Amino acid sequence: MREVNRVLPTLRDVANAAEVSVGTASKVLSGVPGVSEARAQRVWDAARQLGYRRNGIAADLRRGRPSSIGFVLPDLTNQFFVDIARALENHALEHGYQLIMAHADEDPAREMERIRFVMSRQVAGMIIIPCRGYEHAIKEARECNVPLVMADRVDETFPANTVTTDSHGASLDGTAHLVALGHRRIAFLVNTLDLVNSRERADGYIDAMRRAGLDSFVQVVECGMTAAEIHASTLDVLSAAVRPTALFAAGNVTTLGALRAVRDANLRLPEDISLLSFDDAPWMSVLRPYLSSIRQPVEAIGHAIWQLMLKLLNGERGEPAHLTFKAELLVRESTARLPDEVPALQRGQAAITR
Numbered sequence: 379m380r381e382v383n384r385v386l387p388t389l390r391d392v393a394n395a396a397e398v399s400v401g402t403a404s405k406v407l408s409g410v411p412g413v414s415e416a417r418a419q420r421v422w423d424a425a426r427q428l429g430y431r432r433n434g435i436a437a438d439l440r441r442g443r444p445s446s447i448g449f450v451l452p453d454l455t456n457q458f459f460v461d462i463a464r465a466l467e468n469h470a471l472e473h474g475y476q477l478i479m480a481h482a483d484e485d486p487a488r489e490m491e492r493i494r495f496v497m498s499r500q501v502a503g504m505i506i507i508p509c510r511g512y513e514h515a516i517k518e519a520r521e522c523n524v525p526l527v528m529a530d531r532v533d534e535t536f537p538a539n540t541v542t543t544d545s546h547g548a549s550l551d552g553t554a555h556l557v558a559l560g561h562r563r564i565a566f567l568v569n570t571l572d573l574v575n576s577r578e579r580a581d582g583y584i585d586a587m588r589r590a591g592l593d594s595f596v597q598v599v600e601c602g603m604t605a606a607e608i609h610a611s612t613l614d615v616l617s618a619a620v621r622p623t624a625l626f627a628a629g630n631v632t633t634l635g636a637l638r639a640v641r642d643a644n645l646r647l648p649e650d651i652s653l654l655s656f657d658d659a660p661w662m663s664v665l666r667p668y669l670s671s672i673r674q675p676v677e678a679i680g681h682a683i684w685q686l687m688l689k690l691l692n693g694e695r696g697e698p699a700h701l702t703f704k705a706e707l708l709v710r711e712s713t714a715r716l717p718d719e720v721p722a723l724q725r726g727q728a729a730i731t732r
């Protein structure tokens with residue numbers, strides 16, 4: 379049996395069914411105020427009954443102004459990225475824009491495909507938290523003449539507007555907190571040193587250890603990008619003949635993998651080992667023991683990203699702006715003073731594992 383092509387309903391069909399003008403129907407479906415509640419309800423009812431779907435791209439072309447902002451992020455399991463997405467969407471809606479979000483799954487090839495997909499939606503601007511590097515993203519944005527703001531995994535060397543956290547300073551403070559509690563064997567767990575902010579966090583840890591005269595105890599462990607990889611790497615660290623007395627996890631995905639490894643090694647927080655997380659999440663202050671963490675100022679970062687985007691949308695071009703925000707150390711229950719009865723764990727040689 380030959381399939382009959384379905385004729386899609388038009389805006390005029392909706393207007394006729396609702397007994398309003400085409401202009402009134404367009405206003406209602408575009409979210410423009412000024413139409414009575416009764417008429418607006420008739421339009422929405424007619425649209426649902428007819429199965430009408432507004433073509434946003436076509437509407438933008440008729441209006442001569444795109445109304446969408448693209449946002450490509452690396453990982454939807456990372457609470458920090460989800461919080462940034464929520465903040466950005468709130469700002470976009472407040473200014474009459476829609477956020478089109480795509481997720482790269484920490485895969486540079488998929489990231490490139492997602493950037494191109496979002497660009498094809500005729501977006502007014504692009505916001506990107508990169509997987510690795512920046513050249514391809516900037517090249518695509520420039521070829522399409524689309525305003526670009528990059529965030530988080532960035533620094534002042536990027537030839538684009540950037541917003542990030544002072545990762546080095548926050549990591550320095552976090553490590554100093556553990557040292558002040560008497561810990562010397564502190565393992566720093568990082569996903570990869572290929573990322574700008576991960577390197578800065580590792581450098582902050584190393585600098586703090588050196589300032590404390592603990593050069594020989596420096597232990598940077600590259601764990602991988604997934605919770606499973608991090609879990610396996612952390613178990614290896616905890617099964618060493620002389621294990622660390624404290625773990626500093628360089629991100630909340632790293633924290634999840636490390637926390638599972640601590641449990642599987644039958645260790646208790648903080649009696650047997652302390653754990654500090656770079657990045658905070660709601661569950662960290664719900665499950666006991668509450669996790670000590672470094673909280674990035676999500677709302678401030680989201681607002682700064684949006685303000686830079688608005689300037690670009692308004693035609694304000696110039697040298698790239700690089701904004702950096704200070705993070706906050708939150709001391710909770712998972713970090714504690716080193717017990718007096720474990721002096722043997724104070725000894726050991728340096729180990730940089732990669």
